[in-house]
Structure formats: C-alpha cells, structure tokens
Amino acid sequence: MHTARQSMSSLIPAVFAVLRCLPLRLLHLLGAGVGWLAWWLSPGLRKRTLENLALAFPQGVPSGLARRATVDAGRALLELPWLWSRPIEDVAARVTEQEGYERVEAVRAEGRAILLLTPHLGCFEAAAQHYGTRYPITVLYRRPKLDVLAPIMESGRLRGLMKAAPADASGVRQMLKALKRGEAVGMLPDQVPQFGEGVWAPFFGRPAYSMTLAARMAEVKDVHVFMAYAARLPGARYRLVIRDLGRPLSGTPEQRVAQINAELEALIRECPDQYLWSYNRYKRPAGVPPPGAVVSADA
Structure with missing residues (x-):
C-alpha cells in the first residue's frame, strides 16, 4: 500500500505536467472520452x-x-x-459570454461585499479566476486527500x-475579514461539510447534510x-452566468440553508448537463446523526 501511494505521488505531477501543455480544446475532447x-x-x-x-427529475430524467x-x-x-497552470488572464479570456454581471458591478459600486455561491x-474554477482578474476574491477550499495535489491546487488559486x-x-x-473589507468571497455551497459544520436540509426532495457557512456569511x-x-x-470557451439571490435569507439556520439549497436547485436546472450528478451529495459524514424532521424552504 505504501509503495502504491509513493507511485501515485510521483505519477500525478508528471501527468499534470503533460496535460497542462495541451490545448484546452484537446483536453475537453480527451475529457469526454474519460467520462465515457x-x-x-x-x-x-x-x-x-x-x-x-x-430525485431531481421525478417526472422522468431527460x-x-x-x-x-x-x-x-x-x-x-x-x-x-490547464486552468491551474496558465496565466490567469488566459483563463479569463476564455470567458467570452456573460449574463448578469452588471448586477455585480452595481453592487460593488454601492461599496457592498459580495458572496458568490457556485455549486459543482x-x-x-473559470468563474472564480475571471472575477479574480478584476477584483479581490477569497475562495474557500478543502485540502485534497492526496497531499501531492495540494501545492498544485493552491498555486492555481493564488493568482x-x-x-x-x-x-x-x-x-x-x-x-x-475579506467581506468586512468590502471584497468578494466564493465557495461551493453544495459540498458536504464535516460534523458540526452543517444541518440537514432538503436538496431535490431528499435530506442532505448542508453547510451552514454560506448562510452565516450572508448575515x-x-x-x-x-x-x-x-x-x-x-x-473551449465559457459563459459566465450570475444570478442575484434577490432577497435576504431569513428564519432559523435550517431554514436559511434550505433557501440556499432551493436556489441551487433552480440554478442546476438551468444547465443540468454540466452538474456533477455523480457527487455523493447525500452521504452522512462521520459523527453526524441521521436526519430528523426537515424544514421547507418556504417555512
């Protein structure tokens, strides 16, 4: 087992070194094959x-x-x-279409901080890097399980x-501190948190252990x-889509998290082909009791 981990640790940087030299269009083509x-x-x-x-399409999956x-x-x-190794300006240049960005500019002009919630x-990565070429943004990340990936990922996000x-x-x-300075913060709100960092809330009709951090930051x-x-x-281009939450979160922590999950569902339905449906969203982290009563987003 130890030898296998050592081999993996030496292989991954070598693979990254080769892949980052390839055109993004080719990587997308190869990635499609990997997906198949x-x-x-x-x-x-x-x-x-x-x-x-x-769960997401109870009337029938397309x-x-x-x-x-x-x-x-x-x-x-x-x-x-490619995204983690190319100049951040090159990544931002791949974002050739935008929708809703004018609202971000308007909010910034008011001197307000911005919380960007981006699901899987x-x-x-392109969404955060595009913003990071214009304005300061702090992104939340969880250290990868493979230690060898940590410096690669961190260097790609500290640019x-x-x-x-x-x-x-x-x-x-x-x-x-970033929010209090009037800057932006970005996070993946559909990432399963660890024990003590979440509550059970509906996600596509099933209880999912969901982070409370986004709801706390919104306050x-x-x-x-x-x-x-x-x-x-x-x-090999991207279209940046921004949706204004449009209303403050309210109610108990469980209700606020449920409201965020409902907004995430609506966002995912806009582009279901590109959501990571294979993610184990409904797992129960170690130490977390099973879900009890689950509140509604409309409560």
Whole structure:
C-alpha cells in the first residue's frame, strides 16, 4: 500500500505536467472520452448518477442526460491542469459570454461585499479566476486527500487578485475579514461539510447534510449574495452566468440553508448537463446523526 501511494505521488505531477501543455480544446475532447469510460467501467458512479437524477427529475430524467453529464464531468477533470497552470488572464479570456454581471458591478459600486455561491456546476474554477482578474476574491477550499495535489491546487488559486482560505477556523476568519473589507468571497455551497459544520436540509426532495457557512456569511453586514457558474461552450470557451439571490435569507439556520439549497436547485436546472450528478451529495459524514424532521424552504 505504501509503495502504491509513493507511485501515485510521483505519477500525478508528471501527468499534470503533460496535460497542462495541451490545448484546452484537446483536453475537453480527451475529457469526454474519460467520462465515457467512467460511465461504462464504474457501476458505482453510474448508479449514483442515476439515483441523483431520479430525485431531481421525478417526472422522468431527460433522455441521455446521465451520460452527457458524465462526459462533462470528464471534461471538468481534464481541464484542471490547464486552468491551474496558465496565466490567469488566459483563463479569463476564455470567458467570452456573460449574463448578469452588471448586477455585480452595481453592487460593488454601492461599496457592498459580495458572496458568490457556485455549486459543482460547469467550470467553477473559470468563474472564480475571471472575477479574480478584476477584483479581490477569497475562495474557500478543502485540502485534497492526496497531499501531492495540494501545492498544485493552491498555486492555481493564488493568482491575480485571488486568495485561498482553508476550510477551517482560520479560513473562516480570513473570509470574514475579506467581506468586512468590502471584497468578494466564493465557495461551493453544495459540498458536504464535516460534523458540526452543517444541518440537514432538503436538496431535490431528499435530506442532505448542508453547510451552514454560506448562510452565516450572508448575515455579515452589507453582503450581497449571488449564485454563479461558468457553462462550457463549444470551442473551449465559457459563459459566465450570475444570478442575484434577490432577497435576504431569513428564519432559523435550517431554514436559511434550505433557501440556499432551493436556489441551487433552480440554478442546476438551468444547465443540468454540466452538474456533477455523480457527487455523493447525500452521504452522512462521520459523527453526524441521521436526519430528523426537515424544514421547507418556504417555512
């Protein structure tokens, strides 16, 4: 086992070094192939994808959606070496279309801080890096399980006006300071948190252990909440989509988290082909009791 880990630790940087030299268009093409292979070779991935889609589309999953989403997940994986190694300006230049960005500019002009919530939808790396070429943004990250990936990921996110905050108490303090300076903070609100960092709330009709951090950050004075994603387009391009939350969160922590989850559902339905349906969203982290009564987003 130890030898296998050592081999993996030496192999991954070598693979990244090769992949980052390839054109993004080719990486997307290769990634589609990786996605196809994963679909056919991994019964577990296939099962989880189909189960999650059945929850989101109880009236019937659109034909071919599961395979299309798995193919796009392969693109998401193979584009990372390019996104993390190229100049941040090159990444931002790939964002050739925008929708809703004028609201971000308007909120910034009012001197308010911005909370950008980006689920596992499209290319969230491109969304954050595009913003980071213009304005300061602090992004929350969780250290990868493979230690060898940590410096690669961190160097890819500490560029331009971007800063990275670890998913711990020091990272929370870092993000709070950024918001109080009137800057932006970005995070993946559909990431399963650890014990004590979440509550059970509905997500596509099923209880999901969901982070409370986004709801807490939204309570900071003069913070405006946006939902965002960068959809992949033909020709290795991206379309940045910004959705204004439009209303403050309210109620108990469980109710506020449920409101965020409802907004995430609406966002994902806009571009379901590019959501990571294979993500184990409904797992119960160690130490977390099973869900009890789950509140409604309309409560």
